[in-house]
Amino acid sequence: MKKFSILLFIVFSLNAQEFDKLYKEAEKLELQGKYKEANKIYKEIIKKEKTINSIYIDEDKKSEITAMKDTIDEVDDKETNETIAQIIASKFDIYPHHENYFFPISYDTNKRSDGRDSLETKFQLSIKKPIIHDFFGFDETINFGYTQTSWWQLYKDSSPFRETNYKPEIFVTIPYGKKDKTSLKAFTFGFLHESNGQAEPKSRSWNRIYLESYFQVGNLFAVPRVWYRIPEEEKDDDNPDIEDYMGYGDFTLIYPYKKHTFKALFRNNLKFDEDNKGFVQFDWTFPFFNSKNTFGYLQLSSGYGDSLIDYDKEINRINFGISLSR
Incomplete structure (x- = not known):
């Protein structure tokens, strides 16, 4: 059964080629029945999303979020910046x-x-x-x-x-x-x-x-x-x-x-x-x-x-x- 988590954690700021590679690798493992290995790749995608401090949003709102992020000043604390990005995107996984x-x-x-x-x-x-x-x-x-x-x-x-x-x-x-x-x-x-x-x-x-x-x-x-x-x-x-x-x-x-x-x-x-x-x-x-x-x-x-x-x-x-x- 294909993992629904891939739909939840795709982020627009990932490098497209790198993401493509990760996704295809995970899909190949799923077809082979290696779900644990595939899940590790999904977790890697999540980790990358957190590292680059970005949040996925649909295409209709992406330009608005990008514009807002370009105007908001970053602070010294990484976790605070993540919280600010979450507020801007209004993204709370509902x-x-x-x-x-x-x-x-x-x-x-x-x-x-x-x-x-x-x-x-x-x-x-x-x-x-x-x-x-x-x-x-x-x-x-x-x-x-x-x-x-x-x-x-x-x-x-x-x-x-x-x-x-x-x-x-x-x-x-x-x-x-x-x-x-x-x-x-x-x-x-x-x-x-x-x-x-x-x-x-x-x-x-x-x-x-x-x-x-x-x-x-x-x-x-x-x-x-x-x-x-x-x-x-x-x-x-x-x-x-x-x-x-x-x-x-x-x-x-x-x-x-x-x-x-x-x-x-x-x-x-x-x-x-x-x-x-x-x-x-x-x-x-x-x-x-x-x-x-x-x-x-x-x-x-x-x-x-x-x-x-x-x-x-x-x-x-x-x-x-x-x-x-x-």
């Missing part, structure tokens, strides 16, 4: 986690009795921050993640935010196996909190630990996940029956094809009687005016658990808009 999207059209096909409009706006911000890599020697990465999803009654007169769900988490991802040797590619396990920040009686929250695995067959990826809800005291539990609707895990299929991605998520409480409850969601992202980092996005969903406030209500939703990550 990356997309789940999809970041904006749906100006989010339509619930079921009529509600609480006065909400069926047509609203939905958007999501999701980021992660790598904390430490290979601390335990398994090539693992410990991450902090944060996802915030909001449902906004934009088309009502006062345009209130109807609901916002907050999901901070800490998780560890461990790569597994070798390229072309096994379909199992990685494991992730973590702790996830989810709440909506509202007062009673609309308050909802729960805490979970989860285990997720990643499988690849060609360009099809399968991601099963199971979780365990951490018990709460009865007097503090806003939603004691949430597992009856959200179940104990989910299963995701992802199929990238050329510049499109197709995704399906399935969730079920596995009660094979009249108490069966489930959820299914289909996502399609597609090219958006030849943009490299913005995509058209169509999302269809049906079932229970659309949001925390509606975890026990069946909702059929059509969403359309743009995504900034996938």
Whole structure:
């Protein structure tokens, strides 16, 4: 499995020929299955990046950073200069986690009795921050993640935010196996909190630990996940029956094809009687005016658990808009 670290640590100030040589050497070692040796080269690239006191930034901002560095005075302390460069570049290794999207059209096909409009706006911000890599020697990465999803009654007169769900988490991802040797590619396990920040009686929250695995067959990826809800005291539990609707895990299929991605998520409480409850969601992202980092996005969903406030209500939703990550 090709190391994602090469995407994170390329720096524009490296000598192009020297970098090319290092990269090709590392790629050759990866093809031979010599991942430890390849990782040493990546670490060498990182070391060079630190030595020359530079920070990678995309092409759109590179000229701005160069101009700023030409005007800022250097100080005598090397570490202080590195901090100044980091501030100028606004580069703190924060990356997309789940999809970041904006749906100006989010339509619930079921009529509600609480006065909400069926047509609203939905958007999501999701980021992660790598904390430490290979601390335990398994090539693992410990991450902090944060996802915030909001449902906004934009088309009502006062345009209130109807609901916002907050999901901070800490998780560890461990790569597994070798390229072309096994379909199992990685494991992730973590702790996830989810709440909506509202007062009673609309308050909802729960805490979970989860285990997720990643499988690849060609360009099809399968991601099963199971979780365990951490018990709460009865007097503090806003939603004691949430597992009856959200179940104990989910299963995701992802199929990238050329510049499109197709995704399906399935969730079920596995009660094979009249108490069966489930959820299914289909996502399609597609090219958006030849943009490299913005995509058209169509999302269809049906079932229970659309949001925390509606975890026990069946909702059929059509969403359309743009995504900034996938």
